Each structure stands twice: as C-alpha cells, then as structure tokens.
Amino acid sequence: MKLIRFIALTGVFLLAGSLLYIIFASGKVANSNDDKITIRFGHGAAETNERHLAVMKFKELVEERSDGNIEVLVYPNELLGSEGEMIESVTLNDLQMVAASAFSQYDQRISVFELPYLFDSHEEAWNTLDGELGDEVGSYLLDHHLRVLGYFENGFRHITANKPIERPDDLAGLKIRTPEFPISLTTFQALGASPTPMAFGELYMALQQKTVDAQENPVPNIYANKLYEVQDYLIMSGHQYSSVPVAVNEEFWQSLSPETQNLLQTTAKEVAQYHRDLVLENEQAMIQELEEAGTIILTPDTEPFRKKAEPVYDSFRKRFGEDLVNRVLDAVAVERIR
Secondary structure: OHHHHHHHHHHHHHHHHHHHHHHHHHHHHHOOOOOOEEEEEEEOOOOOOHHHHHHHHHHHHHHHHOOOOEEEEEEOOOOOOOHHHHHHHHHOOOOOEEEOOOHHHOOHHHHHHHOOOOOOOHHHHHHHHOOHHHHHHHHHHHHHOEEEEEEEEEEEEEEEEOOOOOOHHHHOOOEEEEOOOHHHHHHHHHOOOEEEEOOHHHHHHHHHOOOOOEEEEOHHHHHHOOHHHOOOEEEEEEEEEEEEEEEEEHHHHHOOOHHHHHHHHHHHHHHHHHHHHHHHHHHHHHHHHHHHOOOEEEOOOOHHHHHHOOHHHHHHHHHHOHHHHHHHHHHHHHHHHO
C-alpha cells in the first residue's frame, strides 16, 4: 500500500512539475523575439469616445509596424472593471496596458498637473507633460510596476448641473460627483460644493436617480456618455486640466527586446498627439450638438472660481512637495511666455 501511495505521489509531483515547466516556458516563448506577443489593453471610455478610437489606432499601428508579431486586444467601457481595478490588474501583469486617470491611488504626485486653473491652454499642458517634468512625474509609478509611455488628452474639465452656476456661491452645498481623486475632492470642497466620489460607470444612473445633482468632466466624456440627457446646463468652468496616462506593466516591458520597446514607446507618443488633436477637432462640434439637443451652455467669469481655489495649492504643496509644485509652476510660466 505504501509503495502504491509513493508511486501515485511521485506521479502527481512529476505532473505538477511538467505543468509548471510548460507555464514558465510558455511565458518565455510569449515574450521571445521570434514569437507573437499579446498585449491586453483596457480603458474605461465608451466605444464612441476618442479615447477608444486612439487605443484602436495604437492597436492598428503596433500590429502593422510589428508585421503582425504583436497582437493588441482592446477592452473598452470598463469591461474589465473600474479604472482603479484595471490599473491594479496592470500592476499584476494580468493586463499589460491601461489608459486611465486613477493613478493617484499609487502616487498622488501624478496628479500635480491637475491643480486647479494651472494651465490656460491645451498647448501649455501638452508641452509640460511631454517635457522632462512629465517624464519625471510618470517615473514615480515605477515602484508600483507601472511605466508611463505617454499622456492622452482628457482635456479641461467642466461642470454639468440642473441649475445655472455662474459664480462660486452657486456651488454651495451642491452634491457633485467627482472621481475619487484627492485633488478633485479638495478643489470642490474649496469651491463650497459637496463632492461625492463614485465610479464613472455608475454616473449616468446616479444623475438620473438624483443620487447626485451635478458632475464634472471633459466635454467628450459628457457627450459620448449622453450625460446631457440627465443634465440641463453645461458650465464651461475649465477648472482642471486632466490627462490620461497610458501605462504598461514594468515586468512585461522589461521582457521585451529594445526594438519592441522602442516601437511601443514611439507609437504611444504618436497616438497620444493623435488623441489630443482628435479631441480638440471634435469638441466644438460636440458643444454645438449639445446646445442643439437643449443643453444650456454657460461661460462664467472664471476669476472668482480661480481665487476661491487658491488654498488647494497650499494643501498640495504639503502633499506633493514644495519643490515639485514650484517647478511645475515655473515650467508653465516658461510655456506661457513662449
């Protein structure tokens, strides 16, 4: 009986060892220079959103430029979970890439470019993000196995509501959905609102059921997700510029050849600008369509909002570090006088 048990256990161990060998060997083959590489790429935007179009452009270019040796599988619309959940999947290499905004859960300094009223134009933001500071801030995520390859455009964020908002006092006590980012929450607290964080995928129903009264997002997100169906006013507050970092798992990245890394990096930068241009090209047409659909567009004087948001800088100098905030402000000032 003992002999039979020994033979059976030996068989089990040999089988387990064989399976482990197959798994690890498969992993090596999948990332070798000669065989096909699969990249699972998730994002949270709708398939009508420019973000999805940009990720599909990335897929097209990478597959073409690699002569089909790289396959990019795209998962839009929070199909694989919320932004936070998808980013976690990338840290674990369950997903290889993600385009998302929720990286501040790993290092708050990635949000330094979202300080209220930091940028006056898209070009100021792009030049700052694509420069040394953008690279430096992105590198803070390497400790969490996340490598930032570029910054897509989320754009300037604006408020929608079912009442007019023309001065900061109009925000007093307003229950407004924000992402669960400390800088967004602090900004709307400073403006006198009652920020209520929730996942973007839950937002439409929350507005419809009046769980929240208002929300804030860039125009493409408002348009693509039909938030105008449940909100009467679009207030062009431009209170924050919001980028969408595109990140890859660092372990996966290091398994790639330098040539493949260069292909992915170059394509990500190119597609980031493609996305930015696409958003700007379509945004004015979207605003016009929103107006035609019955949305009332308001363009308030932003100076009172800007002044009321100033304490946010003091708060985040402590969180981000005085030196980093000052260097960002200096970089923006340089861009402004070019």
